[in-house]
Amino acid sequence: METGADARARVPAWIVLGGAALVGVLTAVQARINGQLGIRLDNGLVAAAISFGSGLVILIVLSAFLPAGRRGFAALTNGLRRREIPWWMLAGGAAGALTVATQGLAVGVIGVSLFTVGVVAGQAMNGLILDRVGYGPAGVVAVTVPRVLGALLALTAVGLGLLGDGVSGIPLWMLVLPFAAGIGIAWQQATNGRLRQRVGTPLTATLVNFVGGTILLVLVAVAHVLAVGAGPPPTEPWLYLGGAIGVAYIILSAALVAYTGVLLLGLGVVVGQLLASVAIDALWPAAGSPGFVQEFAMVVVALLSVAVAAVPWRRRARR
Numbered sequence: 001m002e003t004g005a006d007a008r009a010r011v012p013a014w015i016v017l018g019g020a021a022l023v024g025v026l027t028a029v030q031a032r033i034n035g036q037l038g039i040r041l042d043n044g045l046v047a048a049a050i051s052f053g054s055g056l057v058i059l060i061v062l063s064a065f066l067p068a069g070r071r072g073f074a075a076l077t078n079g080l081r082r083r084e085i086p087w088w089m090l091a092g093g094a095a096g097a098l099t100v101a102t103q104g105l106a107v108g109v110i111g112v113s114l115f116t117v118g119v120v121a122g123q124a125m126n127g128l129i130l131d132r133v134g135y136g137p138a139g140v141v142a143v144t145v146p147r148v149l150g151a152l153l154a155l156t157a158v159g160l161g162l163l164g165d166g167v168s169g170i171p172l173w174m175l176v177l178p179f180a181a182g183i184g185i186a187w188q189q190a191t192n193g194r195l196r197q198r199v200g201t202p203l204t205a206t207l208v209n210f211v212g213g214t215i216l217l218v219l220v221a222v223a224h225v226l227a228v229g230a231g232p233p234p235t236e237p238w239l240y241l242g243g244a245i246g247v248a249y250i251i252l253s254a255a256l257v258a259y260t261g262v263l264l265l266g267l268g269v270v271v272g273q274l275l276a277s278v279a280i281d282a283l284w285p286a287a288g289s290p291g292f293v294q295e296f297a298m299v300v301v302a303l304l305s306v307a308v309a310a311v312p313w314r315r316r317a318r319r
Contacts, residue, residue: 016259017268019252024272026249028112032280034100034242035107035115043230044104047242049214049221051100055243056210063207072204085198092191092205093212095184100246101217102181106174111285112277113295114170115178117158120270120302122182124154131261136190141261150267150309157274157301160294189265192250193257202254209250267302267309274299 034051038044063069079085099119107115128151134140141147188209195205224230257265278295 020268021272023249024269025276028276030245031103034103037239038104039108040234045221045224047104048101049217051242052214055247056214059207068201072199072201075199089195092188093209095188097213097216099181102177116273116277118178119182121158122179123186124151126183126186150305153305157298192254196254202251206250
């Protein structure tokens with residue numbers, strides 16, 4: 001079996017980091033779409049269930065018609081029957097459900113940038129831990145000084161986003177949820193990468209995520225609608241693209257994490273998220289969005305964090 005080190009040696013660092021940044025861009029776009037859908041429905045949980053449910057439909061179709069999807073599903077069922085795939089590898093959808101629910105509940109109010117910096121904090125902390133214990137498919141990834149500095153710089157970017165009075169009127173839970181989502185995302189990426197190794201394709205790993213996440217979100221959304229209700233569904237088609245975007249970036253994350261490790265993937269995603277967040281909040285600001293100067297400083301520090309963390313890995317790749 002090819003090891004994480006072998007995979008990293010075959011793929012140039014700039015390609016893998018570019019893919020990680022693209023995951024971040026897609027995440028930011030999905031967050032704004034789901035946040036706006038939550039506002040229009042007056043129910044963020046219903047918006048999250050719609051997003052995950054539509055993604056699940058897409059994945060079922062792809063898995064049924066693509067040979068890789070059919071092979072992956074057969075490997076999944078065989079692995080479960082033989083108990084070669086543990087139950088916890090099927091739980092990544094819970095983290096995805098939390099992320100999409102947070103988008104629907106908070107992003108329409110706090111903006112994409114503040115959502116992103118909260119996610120950054122959770123990803124940076126949990127990415128270091130997961131790499132150190134060898135939880136990801138790349139195995140144990142050394143927690144070197146550059147990697148720690150990269151994570152600290154990412155946390156500094158978070159601190160810059162929380163300066164000033166912009167967050168004073170925002171409920172605390174709206175700031176805590178993105179942090180929890182970031183912790184979950186790092187764990188989800190590592191779990192999906194390990195499941196991908198067992199089933200042979202990121203498509204099936206993503207399908208498993210969406211099945212679990214959709215079940216959780218539908219149950220919670222139904223209970224919430226019965227308790228407080230929801231507004232009429234909007235008619236603009238673009239508000240329902242969140243599920244398709246989620247399918248794309250989860251598949252890409254599952255494919256990339258074996259080449260990068262959890263922390264480096266998370267840092268690359270941060271760059272894409274922050275760049276896209278600045279653009280989205282500039283064109284479509286929310287009430288809690290930081291000012292342009294703050295957002296620019298966050299992006300510069302986050303870019304520096306990725307550069308610092310990536311240097312030793314890139315040197316090894318040239319040997």
